[in-house]
Amino acid sequence: MKWDDLTVFEKSLLLGTLLGDGTIARTKAKQIPKRGLQYREHFSVKQMEYREWKLKVAPRIFSGIKVRSTGTSAELYSERDELFTWLWEQCYIDRKKHIPVHLLKDCTHPVFLLALYLDDGSLSLTKSTRSKLNQVIITPHIYLYLQAFYPEELENLSEFIARTFNHHFVLSRRSDGHFFTLRIQKTEEAIRFLNDFSPYAYAVPSMRKKLDWEYRLGLECENHPDMTVISSKAKHDYTEEEIEFIIQAKQQGITDADIAKELDRSYWSVVYKWQDIKKNHLKEEATIYVY
Structure with missing residues (x-):
């Protein structure tokens, strides 16, 4: 199978998850196996539903899931194929993963950004209270933990995301990796991001807390039964x-x-x-x- 044989959806999902939790396995042997290299993705069994969804929607890419003997972790994998040999050459330099900027133009389906977020992103909540009004104000922040990549690569990625999906990420400092990750800075943009991807919560219910803002607010209401929980408004940004x-x-x-x-x-x-x-x-x- 070749890259050009894939649909836009398949390309978007594959590259998004490869930049996230996925990897292309390469043996120490200098010679690449004739059948090609293999995609692998290790994960906790608590996230099994999400990986089963990947397997279901992209059966031409992913072949199966193995549960480790410990029962706590598993692996999503592909068959060996020339496609992954080619992708290894595009995405790895000195065995370290890099963002293949030249391939981003082929990944215009929103599942690219969804995979990046569900694989390597988080929803962070800032909470503040107004005691006199008996209110809890919840502010969402969207992060993509991509600090393994260089800042200039993240700049290129954020520009692609803004241009293609109209979601605006900025570099944010970290203490590990190459010291930067990506973050949506404005409250209204974070909520818009979640609203755009909330339909996927029905396909992957276990990810609903991370995708459905109204549902997440409902959970916060349950956690603060004696107070009024509200979402912060854009004017406060x-x-x-x-x-x-x-x-x-x-x-x-x-x-x-x-x-x-x-x-x-x-x-x-x-x-x-x-x-x-x-x-x-x-x-x-x-x-x-x-x-």
Whole structure:
């Protein structure tokens, strides 16, 4: 099988999941087997339903699933094929995975971004309270944990995603890998991302917490039965200029009250935003993620 023999859906799913949890197995032997190389994807059995969905929708690519003897992990695999030999040459340099930017143009089905998100992404929730109003405000953040790739590769990927799927990711600092991952910064864009992919929650119910924003809000309501749970509104989002102003102001020792006055925002809004900046802009590893 050759790359050009695949449908747009198959190409999109294969490359999306290859950049995520998938890998192309290569033996230490210098010679490549005549039958070609093999795709493999290790995962926890808790995510079995998602991998069974991949197997179901792309049977020409994936061949089966093996459960390990421990019973806690499994592997989605393909048959050996020249396709994976070719993809190994496109995606690996010195046995390290890279983003084949030249292949992205062939992956225009949304399943490409879905696979990236379900394989290597997370939905992170920031929570704040308004005691006087008895409210809990929930703010979603979408991350793609792709810090194994270089920043310039992530820039190319984010530009492709914005151009093709109209979802806007920015680089966000991490303490591991090559120190950057991708993040949707604005609240309304994070919610739009989830709304666009929520139909897949019906195909993979076990991923509903990660895909269906209304369902996720419902779970938060159950967790806070004595309070009103609301989603943060777009008008509360800070611009890049405001974020930069807060960083510079804090470095100069300006108080939160004075920053709030300058930005015409509430004191507590600035306090919460500074915590978010420290976690997600200056020290990414402090964020708590919901998988």
